[in-house]
Amino acid sequence: MSARAQEIGARVAAFVRQVVVPYERDPRRSAHGPSDELVAELRERARAAGVLTPHILPDGSHLSQRETAYVLRQSGLSPLGPLAVNTAAPDEGNMYLLGKVGTPEQKRRFLDPLVRGEARSAFFMTEPAVDGGAGSDPSMMQTTAVLDGNHWVVNGRKAFITGAEGARVGIVMAKSDDGACMFLVDLPDPAITIERVLDTIDSSMAGGHAVVRIENLRVPADQMLGHSGEGLKYAQVRLAPARLSHCMRWLGACVRANEIATDYTNRRHAFGKPLIDHEGVGFMLADNLIDLKQAELMIDWCADVLDAGEPGGTESSMTKVAVSEALMRVADRCVQVMGGTGVTGDTIVKQVFREVRAFRIYDGPTEVHKWSLAKKIKRDWKERQK
Structure with missing residues (x-):
């Protein structure tokens, strides 16, 4: 790991542990995520500490994916950490x-306010599966974009749109005659209505996850991101690193959960000795160390692939599956070894368990990634037969 990443990561870790962790009991946290007031307060403290948006350097360049992995892992040491230092999804x-x-x-107009931590954003891709829309398959997109003069007119519905409530920047995916497109929009917009914010198992992302209706949204032609018909290509530009950064952040959360579980089992006595000395407990914590290290190595491997300039779709799918499943095991064991305390709000272990359970679905369920990998296995086999 580079010296600059170690230095940035150390400052982020210290900030999250010393400043952010005490906010974990703040009443401004709800089932739909922290309030915008709380996010603004945390970001102001991060700005003062010099750790806001730490993965983007002052000249606008990014840390490498390997370096980003190290820094984002430190930001994830608290469920509030990524929001505080501006490394959270979907903004990152x-x-x-x-x-x-x-x-x-x-x-200048849409990116700079995000980098400065002055605005939040939302990515409008997923559609309600009950309407036959694009759940995990964006090729099924039903939202349309029709050119009218120098504007595009967009109509459709979206679901599970993280952070839509309170966002100021939107990236909307729709389908033109050329294929999928992306549009940049200022939010709020009267043509975009939040029908409801879903009651989901997780609660760490500001604004929650919304179902949204888009009716005759007029977008100037110069606010199309890239070119008409190339939206799926741009989605892959975003999604491969985004899957990986999810892994980075939740690895940090599970490291912290394991620290809490380890402390608990060393202090708590039962049947004449500390819990850690009971093999059933000690072995679960040993398994946690193995899973955490394997998750870290998978993340670093995938980061190296992306840093080498490869698309990384296959590698990010493999990593997302392996890491999300491993971290689910870690979070589950942390709850189990802490017994009744593990299912209470006395520590963040309960929340980490719930967040990681959702992570197994968000950015593509495990089964969708395995299906994609199986298709590649078949394609590769056919190529070898030629």
């Missing part, structure tokens, strides 16, 4: 996409 992925695809004017 949206910043990455805008940095890669946006025009200079689009970056």
Whole structure:
């Protein structure tokens, strides 16, 4: 790991542990995530500490994916950490996409406020599966975009749109005659209505996850991101690193949960000795160390692939499956070894368990990634037969 990443990561870890962790009991946290007031307060403290948006350097360049992995893991040591230091989803992925695809004017208008931590964003891709829309398959997208003069008119519905409530920047995916497109929009917009914020198992992301209706949204032609019909390509530019950064953040959360479980089992006595000395408990914590290290190595491997300039779709799918499943095991064991305390709000272990359970679905369920990998296995086999 580079010296600069170690230095940045150490400052982020210290800030999260010393400043952010005490906010974990703040009443401004709800089932739909921390309030915007709380997010603004945390970001102001991060700005003062010099750790706001730590993965983007002052000249606008990014840390490498390997370096980002180290820094984002430190930000994840608290469920509030990524929001506090501005490395949270969907903003982190949206910043990455805008940095890669946006025009200079689009970056000035839409990216710069995100980097400064002055605004939140939302990525409008997923659609309600009950309407036959694009759940985990964006090729099924039903939202349409029709060119009318120098504007595009967008209509459709979206679901599970993280952070839509309270966002100021939106990236909307829709389908033109050319194929999938992406549009940059200022939020709120009267043509975009939040029908409801879903009651989900997780609660760490500001604004929660919304179902949204888009009716005759008029977007100036110069606010299309890239070119008409290339939206699926841009989605892959965003999604491969975004899957990986999810893994980074939740690895940090599970490291912290394991620290709490370890402390608990060393202090708690039962049947004449500390819990840690009971093999059934000690072995679970040993398994946690193995899973955490394997998750870390998978993340670093995938980061190296992306840093080498490869698309990384296959590698990010493999990593997302392996890491989300491993971290689910870690979080589950932390709850189990802590017994009744593990299912209470006395520590963040309960929340980490719930967040990681959702992570197994968000950015593609495990089964969708395995299906994609199986298709690649078949394609590769056919190529070898030629």
